[in-house]
Amino acid sequence: MITKSFYSVFLFLAALCFCNSAIGQSNMEYDVVLMGGHVMDPETKLDAIKNVGIINNRIAQISSEELNGKEMINVSGLVVAPGFIDLHVHGRTNKEQEYQLHDGVTTALELEWGIENLKEWYATRNSRALINYGASVNWPFERFKSIPGQEESVNKLHQASIRGESSLELLMNTIAPSANDPLTDEELNKTLDNIKATLNEGGIGIGAPVGYLPESNPNELYQVFRLASELNVPVFSHVRKPDIISIQETIAVAVLTNASLHIVHINSMSLENIQLSLDMVNDAQNRGFDITTELYPYTAASTAIQSALFTEGWQDRLGIGYDDLQWVATGERLTKETFQKYRNEGGIVIIHMMKPEWIEAGIAAPGVMIASDGMPYAEMAHPRTAGTFSRVLGKYVREEKVIDLMDAIEKMTLLPAKRLEGIAPMMRFKGRMQVGADADITVFDPNTINDRATFEGGLEFSEGIEYVLVNGQFILKNGKIVSDTFPGQPIYGRYKK
Numbered sequence: 001m002i003t004k005s006f007y008s009v010f011l012f013l014a015a016l017c018f019c020n021s022a023i024g025q026s027n028m029e030y031d032v033v034l035m036g037g038h039v040m041d042p043e044t045k046l047d048a049i050k051n052v053g054i055i056n057n058r059i060a061q062i063s064s065e066e067l068n069g070k071e072m073i074n075v076s077g078l079v080v081a082p083g084f085i086d087l088h089v090h091g092r093t094n095k096e097q098e099y100q101l102h103d104g105v106t107t108a109l110e111l112e113w114g115i116e117n118l119k120e121w122y123a124t125r126n127s128r129a130l131i132n133y134g135a136s137v138n139w140p141f142e143r144f145k146s147i148p149g150q151e152e153s154v155n156k157l158h159q160a161s162i163r164g165e166s167s168l169e170l171l172m173n174t175i176a177p178s179a180n181d182p183l184t185d186e187e188l189n190k191t192l193d194n195i196k197a198t199l200n201e202g203g204i205g206i207g208a209p210v211g212y213l214p215e216s217n218p219n220e221l222y223q224v225f226r227l228a229s230e231l232n233v234p235v236f237s238h239v240r241k242p243d244i245i246s247i248q249e250t251i252a253v254a255v256l257t258n259a260s261l262h263i264v265h266i267n268s269m270s271l272e273n274i275q276l277s278l279d280m281v282n283d284a285q286n287r288g289f290d291i292t293t294e295l296y297p298y299t300a301a302s303t304a305i306q307s308a309l310f311t312e313g314w315q316d317r318l319g320i321g322y323d324d325l326q327w328v329a330t331g332e333r334l335t336k337e338t339f340q341k342y343r344n345e346g347g348i349v350i351i352h353m354m355k356p357e358w359i360e361a362g363i364a365a366p367g368v369m370i371a372s373d374g375m376p377y378a379e380m381a382h383p384r385t386a387g388t389f390s391r392v393l394g395k396y397v398r399e400e401k402v403i404d405l406m407d408a409i410e411k412m413t414l415l416p417a418k419r420l421e422g423i424a425p426m427m428r429f430k431g432r433m434q435v436g437a438d439a440d441i442t443v444f445d446p447n448t449i450n451d452r453a454t455f456e457g458g459l460e461f462s463e464g465i466e467y468v469l470v471n472g473q474f475i476l477k478n479g480k481i482v483s484d485t486f487p488g489q490p491i492y493g494r495y496k497k
């Protein structure tokens with residue numbers, strides 16, 4: 001569907017091309033031309049050998065005719081796709097973005113948790129980011145700020161954000177003591193006011209990782225969803241517990257309040273019930289509710305060992321034992337003793353708890369997006385941090401033929417762009433290989449693309465991603481990063497003042 005503003009840019013460019021046609025299209029000089037690639041657009045279903053002309057930050061021409069450019073790159077034999085859009089990352093710096101761009105990602109957003117002190121964080125990324133960046137409003141932080149007596153901790157987090165040293169783990173550890181305190185009416189009202197204020201800083205909806213505050217009062221969640229509905233902003237939620245009842249709870253709240261809902265990593269939340277979860281999301285959509293979901297293509301999860309997931313009884317709830325836990329700092333598998341030790345100390349753990357067929361079901365399901373849930377950098381961080389998108393294209397498209405290439409590209413580009421268009425109108429220009437769209441482009445070899453990060457060997461750049469352009473600028477060429485280039489731009493929600 002062509003939106004109004006997208007259409008006006010299209011017309012502008014069409015007029016531009018028309019003027020130039022008087023002097024012959026072949027005389028037009030583009031900034032960059034990608035020659036002879038296999039161009040794929042999931043919206044128009046364009047799937048053909050074409051030349052792509054780029055002017056400034058936009059795609060200005062897609063043609064079978066020869067095009068002239070200041071820079072001409074032969075991409076024959078390669079797929080030219082919209083840059084991948086990752087709705088769910090926890091890395092906040094270029095350290096993680098370097099892995100992401102080698103995986104074809106041109107926009108990486110922290111929407112599950114959101115980021116505290118959003119204005120300060122956006123400021124630290126200005127003109128420094130490799131790829132596009134953005135985040136939602138962090139509900140756990142906004143509620144923490146509303147509790148009297150936390151001023152000192154809030155101030156420390158604020159200072160860390162200004163210095164560019166904020167991190168999810170620092171935030172989690174700071175708010176942990178109050179995570180399960182019920183809010184008074186006054187605190188709840190303050191929380192809602194805080195959320196509104198941070199939407200004005202450009203927050204892309206509301207991050208509601210309820211699973212990390214599983215004792216939080218259902219009324220609080222309900223009021224957050226009511227606010228989201230009133231303001232027409234989406235809620236991105238990690239549901240209360242990894243079980244089907246929690247999926248039902250979240251969908252019920254969204255349906256009752258008519259809020260837009262995106263359920264993150266449905267694979268690790270549903271476990272053996274993934275098909276039922278997918279059916280519920282699908283039924284909600286068929287009844288007109290704006291409810292979507294995503295998954296990452298791995299059979300292991302990853303989170304902080306001190307989180308609520310590991311309260312008494314976790315083995316039964318998750319159907320696993322100590323040996324299924326892998327300590328990120330060393331790569332070792334845990335025992336009863338090391339589990340206790342590390343749970344007291346805190347840190348990140350990988351949880352081997354899913355079956356391959358559950359992941360396949362999620363990848364095959366129409367409308368389900370691919371999102372990495374990429375973790376903050378560590379040598380032995382969960383491989384999804386570096387390999388999610390290449391893994392889908394290598395393992396699940398080429399090798400196992402779970403879905404075809406166009407459907408896979410749609411799940412990484414058009415679907416996430418459309419998910420965000422309502423809250424972040426600039427996303428209307430992303431996720432598409434069309435004249436007038438932003439030149440965020442990923443060029444890859446469909447015969448060699450593969451993830452290389454593993455649970456045993458740790459993070460590695462993916463292979464087969466040959467070129468990446470962000471806002472018309474190359475950031476990856478012949479598989480190598482272009483140094484001293486920072487084309488990443490902020491993505492903001494529409495309430496930004």
Ligand SMILES: [Zn+2]
Pocket residue numbers: 112209238264265
């Ligand atoms: Zn999560």
